[in-house]
Amino acid sequence: MDADRVLVDRTLAGxxxxxxxxxLRHRDVVFRLAARLVGAEEAEDVAQDxxxxxxxxxxxxxxxxxxxxxxxxxxxxxxxxxxxxxxxEPLDPDAHPExxxxxxxxAERVEQRERLRRLEGKVRLLQPSHRLVLVLxxxxxxxxxxIAQVTEMPLGSVKGRLHxxxxxxxxxxxxxxxxxxxxx
Amino acid sequence: xxxxxxxxxxPAERRLLRWIAELPAPEPTRDxxxxxxxxxxxxxxxxxxxxxxxxxxxxxxxxxxALLERPRR
Numbered sequence: 001m002d003a004d005r006v007l008v009d010r011t012l013a014g015x016x017x018x019x020x021x022x023x024l025r026h027r028d029v030v031f032r033l034a035a036r037l038v039g040a041e042e043a044e045d046v047a048q049d050x051x052x053x054x055x056x057x058x059x060x061x062x063x064x065x066x067x068x069x070x071x072x073x074x075x076x077x078x079x080x081x082x083x084x085x086x087x088x089e090p091l092d093p094d095a096h097p098e099x100x101x102x103x104x105x106x107a108e109r110v111e112q113r114e115r116l117r118r119l120e121g122k123v124r125l126l127q128p129s130h131r132l133v134l135v136l137x138x139x140x141x142x143x144x145x146x147i148a149q150v151t152e153m154p155l156g157s158v159k160g161r162l163h164x165x166x167x168x169x170x171x172x173x174x175x176x177x178x179x180x181x182x183x184x
Numbered sequence: 185x186x187x188x189x190x191x192x193x194x195p196a197e198r199r200l201l202r203w204i205a206e207l208p209a210p211e212p213t214r215d216x217x218x219x220x221x222x223x224x225x226x227x228x229x230x231x232x233x234x235x236x237x238x239x240x241x242x243x244x245x246x247x248x249x250a251l252l253e254r255p256r257r
Contacts, residue, residue, distance in 0.1 A: 020221045035210040051220040182196040
């Protein structure tokens with residue numbers, strides 16, 4: 001039995017410490033997904049909401065999908081609910097924190113920060129269904145099977161959706177002032 | 185993290201993936217674990233009361249419906 005399943009069973013038996021370990025194990029990926037879907041400023045609330053929803057729904061977890069995929073599906077729904085709640089609010093790509101730097105000259109560091117800030121902004125402009133698949137695959141590195149479980153899409157549709165998501169992002173970047181070095 | 189054997193993506197996608205790999209990972213600023221566990225503990229303690237209130241409300245609703253749907257003389 002995998003470690004998550006053991007912790008789920010212990011939580012269901014009333015051990016809150018086991019649930020704490022589950023949160024600890026998956027906190028980072030849930031937070032990162034939330035941040036990419038709704039923005040860093042709302043991500044903590046969405047992540048907390050997702051974990052609490054999972055806590056209350058644990059009795060219904062049958063183990064048909066891996067726990068992480070089940071949890072990320074809940075996190076996706078929490079993020080969608082949050083987006084629906086503030087549907088009319090404009091996106092603010094500048095709300096993201098400044099990205100980190102590599103060992104470059106000061107001028108290159110400034111340009112790299114600006115590029116990555118713009119890239120984050122463009123990811124947030126993707127259609128929600130494209131953004132979800134792109135983040136799960138290209139940012140979080142989930143397998144196609146896991147993405148199918150999270151998104152509740154047929155496995156065969158995941159690759160096509162991912163290809164269209166990348167295409168949309170490439171189009172957005174080509175319209176940007178920077179040369180992103182994206183060949184035709 | 186698991187990866188399938190990637191099909192060879194076209195050059196523009198390969199370049200895009202290199203840019204995406206440089207995106208910094210956002211991190212929570214407050215103690216998310218403590219906040220979740222605190223809320224879970226509190227919600228678990230009140231859940232039986234909420235369930236009882238829900239059952240009472242259901243019963244009251246059923247009673248009211250029965251009264252309203254009773255044929256009038």
